[in-house]
Amino acid sequence: MAMPAPVAHAQDAAPEAAEPGSRPAQIDWNGVLILVRSSLLAVDQANKTGNYTVLRELGAPGFQGANTTARLADVFANLRSQNLDLSAIAVLEPQLALPPMIEPNGMLRLAGYFPSAPQQVNFDLLYEPLNGRWRLYGVAINVTPATPAAPQPLSR
Numbered sequence: 001m002a003m004p005a006p007v008a009h010a011q012d013a014a015p016e017a018a019e020p021g022s023r024p025a026q027i028d029w030n031g032v033l034i035l036v037r038s039s040l041l042a043v044d045q046a047n048k049t050g051n052y053t054v055l056r057e058l059g060a061p062g063f064q065g066a067n068t069t070a071r072l073a074d075v076f077a078n079l080r081s082q083n084l085d086l087s088a089i090a091v092l093e094p095q096l097a098l099p100p101m102i103e104p105n106g107m108l109r110l111a112g113y114f115p116s117a118p119q120q121v122n123f124d125l126l127y128e129p130l131n132g133r134w135r136l137y138g139v140a141i142n143v144t145p146a147t148p149a150a151p152q153p154l155s156r
Contacts, residue, residue, distance in 0.1 A: 025100035025108050036094050036110055039125055039136055044086035047076055060128040060135035076141075084143060086121060089114045094123075108134055117146040 039058075046055040052072035056064055067075075096112035103109050103126070111124040126138030 021104035022101040022109070025102045027100050027108065032096070032100055032110060033094070035108075035127060035134055036112075036123065036125065037089055039139060040086060040089050040121065040123060040141065042136075043076060043079075043139065043141060044084075044089075046072065047080040047084070047086075050080070052076075058136055060130055060137045062128065063135070063137050079141065079143070082143070084119075088116050089121060092116055107137055115146065119143045120146045 042055045042058055046052045050073065052069040056067055056069055056072060059067070073080075092114045094112050094114050096110065098109070098111050101109045106129060108127040108129070109125070110127070113123065114121040120143070122142050122144060124138075124140040125136070127134035128137040129135075
């Protein structure tokens with residue numbers, strides 16, 4: 001998903017392929033887990049409390065400038081109205097749709113889903129490097145019916 005400006009939105013579609021000029025990110029799996037889980041749990045807590053201040057403050061300066069707390073509340077109103085509890089992502093393993101990539105603009109992109117049931121949580125996240133840390137710059141989340149797993153063959 002190309003995000004030329006800082007954005008937050010409830011996503012409607014699956015992540016798009018990496019942009020031309022993207023390169024693999026040098027980040028270990030624990031780093032991926034920390035970024036994805038902390039970002040999505042911040043959205044979950046904001047939705048549960050109706051207070052989007054912390055989510056906004058965790059973002060990069062461009063994200064903060066583009067998103068007031070009122071705008072974030074509007075963006076995630078649909079998820080909030082469904083009373084979805086996303087806390088299970090704290091213990092589930094995300095499945096990445098794309099390998100972690102550095103976009104041509106230098107930002108880290110993490111896109112995938114949490115294979116939860118009855119609904120799976122899909123995400124597409126963008127982080128800006130700032131003072132040696134990755135700061136949230138773009139967030140897209142949606143929830144879709146879980147894709148049934150293929151039956152496993154019985155062992156004899």
